[in-house]
Amino acid sequence: MGTLSASDRWQRLIDALALLGADSADQLVWIDKYQVVTDELALEFDDALLLMAGFQQEISLDEDAMGKLRLIDSVLEEMSGRESTGHWSREALATDAGWCQVRTLARDALVSLQGDWHLPLPDIVVVR
Template sequence: MESPDPLFRRRLLMEALTVLAADAQIQVAWLVRHAVMTDEIALDFDHAFRMAEALVAEGQLAREVMADLRQIDVTLSGMSGGENADRWARDALSTDEGWALARRLARRVLVAELGEWQRPLPEISVVR
């Protein structure tokens, strides 16, 4: 199977970061509108993050943002596990320090890559 082209992969990453960077109340509205759970934010980031190194190699992503992307990955991964279930409640988006850190880092990457972090959240299609 052929891998998606670099521009498509970059768009996936920027969209995942856009959702992650949004204010908590906007994230909650996005989750409700698409009828998905909070972990969808992390899953979308994880999927796009797995392609980030290739984007750097292809000149589609600045190497300097990789440290922030890795820190987002570490932060979200550290929030997983049954003992952290409360961190994945929608209310936690506005109170949990892990979400706040991931949000700040996502904003920093978006500013570095696009010059701004506030962007329209992407529409998604959920297959059930």
């Protein structure tokens, strides 16, 4: 993949937050478009968060913003595990309290970082 610039890492983070903050209907359209499973929403965020590790000063992420990202990560982690598979169904995107919380947190983070939460969903390359 090579080394990503700070602006590329920033865009990955914003794209991941846009996915998590999108309405459930839009998330389902995105999932169907790329023929991926619901987990991909969280995986995109996880990948972006890993890319950000150690670079928050370079891209001006303050502690408040990092706290919001950590909280999203924590909620997604709580939704994970063998006993939690129901959180990851297509239907759960619209009905699950965890997804509602993630959506609200992602929107809050986007407003803080970008001034708006309603952003276009990113294109991705799926390697099969």
